[in-house]
Amino acid sequence: MSKKYESLAKSIADKVGGSENVETLAHCQTRMRFVLHDNSKADKEGIKNLDGVANVIESGGQFQVVIGTHVEQVYEEVTKFISPNLDEEPVQEDNRNLFNRLIDFISGTFSPVIPAISGAGMVKALLALLVLFNVVSGDSQTYYVIDFMADAVFYFLPVFLAYTAASKLKCSPYLAVALAGILLHPNFSALVEEGEAVSVFGIPMELATYSTSVIPILLIVFAQKYIEGFARRITPDAVKIVIVPMITIFVTGLIGLLILGPIGSYAGNYLADGFEAMQNYGPWLPPTLIGAFLPVMVIFGLHHSVAPLGFMQLAAFGYEGIFGPGAMVSNIAMGVSVLVVSLRTQKQSEKQLATANGITGLMGVTEPALYGVALPKRYPLIASIIGGGFGGLYAGIVSTVRFGTGSSGLPAIPLYIGEDITNVINIAIALVIAAVISAILTYVLSFRFEKNQEVNESESKEVTLEGTIVSSPVAGELLPMSEVKDEAFASEALGKGFAIEPTEGTVVAPFDGKIATVFPSKHAIGLVSDTGMELLIHVGLNTVELNGQYFESFVEAEQPVKKGQMLLKFELDKIREAGYTTQIPVVVTNTLQYSEFELLNEGETSTEDPVLKVEV
Incomplete structure (x- = not known):
C-alpha cells in the first residue's frame, strides 16, 4: 500500500516547499492540514493538478490538501519526506470550562502511565500467587528482588507523571523528567533521612519524601510550562539551546523544592488522610457509587478523573479500594447483562454482537457492550447499574481492596491476593452478587423490551439490488x-x-x-x-x-x-x-x-x- 502513494506524497512534499517550509502537519477525515511558514512558496495549482488530489484550500491559516477517505495512507507517506513538528497541532484557543480542562489534563496525564502501573500490579499479583503456593518464600532474596521490580514504577511515579504532564502541557518532557529527578535524587533523600534543618539562599527548605507522590510533580510541571515559556521569549535564538534549560531547571527546581513540592506534599498527606478516613468510616460508599454508576461516568468521560484517586491511594498505602472493586463489579455486571441479551434477542445479528461484547466485558473492556448493546437497548444498562451497585455495596461493607492495578475484569482477580485470600473471597462474592442480580433483572426486563417473535433470515436483512x-x-x-x-x-x-x-x-x-x-x-x-x-x-x-x-x-x-x-x-x-x-x-x-x-x-x-x- 505504501508504494501506491509514495510518488504522490513526494510530489506534495516538494510542492509545499519541503520540510523547511512546514511548521506543522496533521490530517483529518479527508484532507492533510499544513501550517506553512510561507504559503507563497507552495505551488497550489501544481498540487491541485496532481493525480490523487481532489482540491487545495487555504482557510483558517491552514494550507489544506484534500485527498479523500484514504488520506491517512497518503499522510503516512508524506511524513517520510517532511519531518518537523508532525505531531504538533496548531495552537487553538481553549474554550472549555475549567472542569472539562481539568478532566482532560488528569486523563491525558495518567492514561499513558496506566500500562506501566498495570504491569507492575500484575507482577505483584504473580508474586502473591508464588507465595500463596509456596513457590517463593516471603523472606527470600527472590521475593525481595521481584518485589522491588514491581515497586519501581510506584517509587519513580513522579518521573512518569512529569513526562506525561509536560507532554500534555506542551512544555519540554525531558526538562520535566530532570525536575522529577531532583525530587528523587539520593542526596536529597539523604537530607530527608538526616532530618537536619536545610536552607537555600537563607530560605528554609521543607524536607519531604517525594517517591510515590503525585501532586508535587504536577504542580512543578505546571510552573515549568510558564517559566520555560518565559525563558524562550527572553533568550536570543543563538543561545536558546543552553540558556532555556538552565533557567528552567534552576528557577523551577528551586521553586519546586522551596514552595511547590512542600505544598504538594501537604496536599497529598491530607488526601491520604482522607483516603484512610474513608477506608475506616465509609468504605462502602465509593465501591457502591462506582459499581452502580461507572457506565454513566464512562459515557460522560468522568471515570478518567476518578481512577487516578485509586492510583494515589495505591501509591500511598500499597492497596486501593476507591476505584478498583467498584469498577470490577460494574464491568462484570455489564458483561453478564449483555450476555443475557444474547440469549433473549431473536435477531441473529444482535445475538452475535451481544455474545462477543459480553465476553469482552467480562474481560474488563465494556465500551463495546455499553455503546453497542446496553445503551441502545436501555434495559441491560438499567440492570447492570442495579447489579453493580449491590455488588459494590458488598465489596465496600467488607472493605475489599486490591494490591495492584490492571484490567477490571476476571483476569484481575489475582490483584486482590494479599497476605491471605480474604480479599479474593470477598471480591468473588461481590462479583457473584453483581452477576446474579444483573442477570435476573436483564431477563425479567427483556420480556418488556424485547419483541418475542421469530425473525426469518430473509427478513433480518433487506437487500436492495437496484x-x-x-x-x-x-x-x-x-x-x-x-x-x-x-x-x-x-x-x-x-x-x-x-x-x-x-x-x-x-x-x-x-x-x-x-x-x-x-x-x-x-x-x-x-x-x-x-x-x-x-x-x-x-x-x-x-x-x-x-x-x-x-x-x-x-x-x-x-x-x-x-x-x-x-x-x-x-x-x-x-x-x-x-x-x-x-x-x-x-x-x-x-x-x-x-x-x-x-x-x-x-x-x-x-x-x-x-x-x-x-x-x-
Whole structure:
C-alpha cells in the first residue's frame, strides 16, 4: 500500500516547499492540514493538478490538501519526506470550562502511565500467587528482588507523571523528567533521612519524601510550562539551546523544592488522610457509587478523573479500594447483562454482537457492550447499574481492596491476593452478587423490551439490488451539496450527496450496515451499508481543530449498526460559539459505482426521513 502513494506524497512534499517550509502537519477525515511558514512558496495549482488530489484550500491559516477517505495512507507517506513538528497541532484557543480542562489534563496525564502501573500490579499479583503456593518464600532474596521490580514504577511515579504532564502541557518532557529527578535524587533523600534543618539562599527548605507522590510533580510541571515559556521569549535564538534549560531547571527546581513540592506534599498527606478516613468510616460508599454508576461516568468521560484517586491511594498505602472493586463489579455486571441479551434477542445479528461484547466485558473492556448493546437497548444498562451497585455495596461493607492495578475484569482477580485470600473471597462474592442480580433483572426486563417473535433470515436483512435509500442522519434543514461552505465538498470532489444544517446535536445511522471508521476527533464517521454504499458523515467544517471537544461517539470501527441507532452527539451551540460552520456534509464516497442520485426531500427533515436514493 505504501508504494501506491509514495510518488504522490513526494510530489506534495516538494510542492509545499519541503520540510523547511512546514511548521506543522496533521490530517483529518479527508484532507492533510499544513501550517506553512510561507504559503507563497507552495505551488497550489501544481498540487491541485496532481493525480490523487481532489482540491487545495487555504482557510483558517491552514494550507489544506484534500485527498479523500484514504488520506491517512497518503499522510503516512508524506511524513517520510517532511519531518518537523508532525505531531504538533496548531495552537487553538481553549474554550472549555475549567472542569472539562481539568478532566482532560488528569486523563491525558495518567492514561499513558496506566500500562506501566498495570504491569507492575500484575507482577505483584504473580508474586502473591508464588507465595500463596509456596513457590517463593516471603523472606527470600527472590521475593525481595521481584518485589522491588514491581515497586519501581510506584517509587519513580513522579518521573512518569512529569513526562506525561509536560507532554500534555506542551512544555519540554525531558526538562520535566530532570525536575522529577531532583525530587528523587539520593542526596536529597539523604537530607530527608538526616532530618537536619536545610536552607537555600537563607530560605528554609521543607524536607519531604517525594517517591510515590503525585501532586508535587504536577504542580512543578505546571510552573515549568510558564517559566520555560518565559525563558524562550527572553533568550536570543543563538543561545536558546543552553540558556532555556538552565533557567528552567534552576528557577523551577528551586521553586519546586522551596514552595511547590512542600505544598504538594501537604496536599497529598491530607488526601491520604482522607483516603484512610474513608477506608475506616465509609468504605462502602465509593465501591457502591462506582459499581452502580461507572457506565454513566464512562459515557460522560468522568471515570478518567476518578481512577487516578485509586492510583494515589495505591501509591500511598500499597492497596486501593476507591476505584478498583467498584469498577470490577460494574464491568462484570455489564458483561453478564449483555450476555443475557444474547440469549433473549431473536435477531441473529444482535445475538452475535451481544455474545462477543459480553465476553469482552467480562474481560474488563465494556465500551463495546455499553455503546453497542446496553445503551441502545436501555434495559441491560438499567440492570447492570442495579447489579453493580449491590455488588459494590458488598465489596465496600467488607472493605475489599486490591494490591495492584490492571484490567477490571476476571483476569484481575489475582490483584486482590494479599497476605491471605480474604480479599479474593470477598471480591468473588461481590462479583457473584453483581452477576446474579444483573442477570435476573436483564431477563425479567427483556420480556418488556424485547419483541418475542421469530425473525426469518430473509427478513433480518433487506437487500436492495437496484440501489440504496439513505435516510437523514440528523434533524435540520436539507441542503444541496453545492451550498456547503467548503469548496472540496461543494464541488463534489469527494463525492455526491447532500448536506444538513442541524437543529439538534444527535447523529443516527442512516441505514443498516457497519461502521467503517470513527475519526479520533469524533467529528466524522464513515459507514458501509449492507448494500455496499460507503458514506461519510462530517459534522461541521474544520471541526477537526476541536480535537474531540464538544463531540461524543457511541460506536467504534467494524461495529454493526441499525438504521436509527445513535452514532454520536455534539454540542451544537458551543460549536457555533467557537466560530465553526455547523453544516453537515453527507457524502457517498464510492460515488463512481452509482449511475443515478435523486434527492427525495427538501427543506426541514427529521432523522430517519428518506432523503437520497441512489441507483447502481
